[in-house]
Amino acid sequence: MIEYERMKMTDCAKAAELESGIFGGDAWTEEDFRESLCCDYAVYAVARDTESGEIVACAGVRNMCGDGDITNVLVDSAYRGQGIAEHLMKYLMSEGEKAGVRNFTLEARVSNIPAIRLYEKLGFVSEGKRPGFYDNPKEDAMIFWKRKDNV
Ligand SMILES: CC(C)(COP(=O)(O)OP(=O)(O)OC[C@H]1O[C@@H](n2cnc3c(N)ncnc32)[C@H](O)[C@@H]1OP(=O)(O)O)[C@@H](O)C(=O)NCCC(=O)NCCS
Numbered sequence: 001m002i003e004y005e006r007m008k009m010t011d012c013a014k015a016a017e018l019e020s021g022i023f024g025g026d027a028w029t030e031e032d033f034r035e036s037l038c039c040d041y042a043v044y045a046v047a048r049d050t051e052s053g054e055i056v057a058c059a060g061v062r063n064m065c066g067d068g069d070i071t072n073v074l075v076d077s078a079y080r081g082q083g084i085a086e087h088l089m090k091y092l093m094s095e096g097e098k099a100g101v102r103n104f105t106l107e108a109r110v111s112n113i114p115a116i117r118l119y120e121k122l123g124f125v126s127e128g129k130r131p132g133f134y135d136n137p138k139e140d141a142m143i144f145w146k147r148k149d150n151v
Pocket of ligand 1: 085
C-alpha cells in the first residue's frame with residue numbers, strides 16, 4: 001500500500017538517492033533536503049510503500065508570500081504509471097494551502113511529456129517558456145501556474 005505524508009529527516013537520504021538516479025549531477029543532496037525541511041516556508045511530501053517502509057516519491061513546495069514554487073517532483077521508476085505522482089501532488093497542494101499557498105507554479109523541460117501531462121491533468125496552465133533554463137542538456141522550460149488569485 002502507498003501512503004502520503006510529510007517528509008521526515010530520516011527520508012532525506014532516500015530522497016537524494018532517488019534524485020540522483022533521475023537527475024544525475026544536478027540532483028539535490030541529502031543535505032539539500034535536510035536544509036529544506038528546516039525552512040518554515042517549505043512543505044515536503046512523500047509517498048511511502050508501507051511494505052518496505054521506504055519512500056518511492058517526493059515533491060516539495062516553497063511558499064513565497066502565497067505563491068508556491070513546486071520542486072523535486074519525482075517517482076521511483078519502478079512505481080510509475082500507478083497514479084502516485086497525481087496523488088502526491090494533490091496531497092502536497094492541500095498541505096501547501098494549509099500553510100497559506102494560494103497559487104502554485106512549477107516548470108518542466110519542454111521535452112518532458114509525462115510531467116507536462118501530469119501538470120495539465122492537475123489543472124496547471126502553461127503561461128510561457130523560459131529559454132535555456134535547464135542545463136545538461138540545455139533546454140527551455142515551460143512555466144506552469146495553477147492560480148486562485150487573478151493576475
Ligand atoms: C513525471 C512523473 C513524476 C509522473 O509520475 P507517475 O507516478 O508515473 O504519474 P501518474 O501515474 O500519477 O500519472 C498521472 C498523469 O500524468 C500523466 N502521465 C504520467 N506518465 C505519463 C507518460 N509516461 N506519458 C504521458 N502522460 C503521463 C498522465 O496524464 C497521467 O494520468 P492518466 O494515467 O490518467 O493518463 C514521473 O514520470 C517521474 O518521476 N519522472 C522523472 C522525474 C521528472 O521528470 N519529474 C518532473 C520534473 S518537472
